[in-house]
Amino acid sequence: MHLRIDEILKQKGKTRYWLYIQLGLSYQNFKKIVENETKAIKFENLKAICDILECTPNDLFEEYYKK
Amino acid sequence: MHLRIDEILKQKGKTRYWLYIQLGLSYQNFKKIVENETKAIKFENLKAICDILECTPNDLFEEYYKK
DNA sequence: ACATTATATAATGTACACATTAGATAATGA
């Protein structure tokens, strides 16, 4: 189970930097999330990512949860 | 943004205790998750909850993400 | 009676998400 942030960014024609600025996380921790080096995530950050990327948690959690 | 675990358990006719046993978390931490006293969740626990409850993350994250 | 289900509280410890500060390289555009 990993996050598909890069794939969604690509679909939207946006960069990691753009999302990083929108989110307001430190770049270090943002990078870990995007590169799936984290084992958990704060609900507020999950929600912020979904809001900014205009997607749902299911969109973020790879094939596993896609209908 | 909070988890709707109790609602889904009710729909399925299952108890918290049943899910607690399936999950294998400590009861203390399990209770905090169910009662939304946590601010983050491990991906492995989110996945386990979805697998056991036969639902997706969108089902767990309240109205906000329901289509 | 006793085991199991179904819930609850409290104390202590570890691992890790995320913050903060401080850098760095390279491309593009004004």
Next chain:
DNA sequence: TCATTATCTAATGTGTACATTATATAATGT
């Protein structure tokens, strides 16, 4: 040439998810 975009690394600190151990109460079934 200089700001901004777009990426990267390293050190140190705080808050908190989750583990562990030890309890407790009450209902239900055997």
